[in-house]
Amino acid sequence: MDPNVFVGEKTEAKLYIGNLDMRITEAALIKMFSPYGKIVHEEFLLHTRGRKRGEPRGFAFIQYSSEEEAKLAKEKMHGRLACGRPLVVCLSSEKYLIQEPHNPSGQSGEATKTSHSASSSGQMSRTSKIAAIKNKLKALEGEGFSAKKQKQDDIPCSNNSVDHPSVQR
Numbered sequence: 254m255d256p257n258v259f260v261g262e263k264t265e266a267k268l269y270i271g272n273l274d275m276r277i278t279e280a281a282l283i284k285m286f287s288p289y290g291k292i293v294h295e296e297f298l299l300h301t302r303g304r305k306r307g308e309p310r311g312f313a314f315i316q317y318s319s320e321e322e323a324k325l326a327k328e329k330m331h332g333r334l335a336c337g338r339p340l341v342v343c344l345s346s347e348k349y350l351i352q353e354p355h356n357p358s359g360q361s362g363e364a365t366k367t368s369h370s371a372s373s374s375g376q377m378s379r380t381s382k383i384a385a386i387k388n389k390l391k392a393l394e395g396e397g398f399s400a401k402k403q404k405q406d407d408i409p410c411s412n413n414s415v416d417h418p419s420v421q422r
Contacts, residue, residue: 266323267294267316267345274336275309276410285408286315289329290322314345336410 270282279297286292294316300308317323323344331342 265320265344265346266318267314268323268327269312269314269341269343269345269347270330271312271341272338273309273311273313273340274338274410275311276336277309279313281410282313282315285335286326286330289317289326291318292316293318334407337407 268286270286273282279295282297283292283295292315294314296314298310298313300306300310315326317326327342327344330340332339334340
């Protein structure tokens, strides 16, 4: 990792990695993602306060030297199981767009707009809920979500070592 690289300079090459198991270490994360290109910066976030102080927060950021390397890593690692959990990997600029459906009220972006204009109480109509569920299912189908396929690709979590299949470029 190059400490002289200006972090905000190449946000297209920066990945958000979410849904990390607490057993995954910083070293294991770098080992998982290094086959896809040169990592110039990484941020493995830990809790800074409270009883969980020093424990992993469950997400991290990795910046590659090029946008192509980041896109390759995203393509290969998104949805892969690591310690039994599917990784969420996206460009950091896409992070908020992807997380929008998971907001605390349980409403998706479009359903939120329609529900607030349709109802002063802020409750989603039945039609909006159905539309949100259909959109979520369509997104999952588009990703080729398959539990059987993911179980075969699980990255184990034993003694902080991570086996990684060879990468062809």
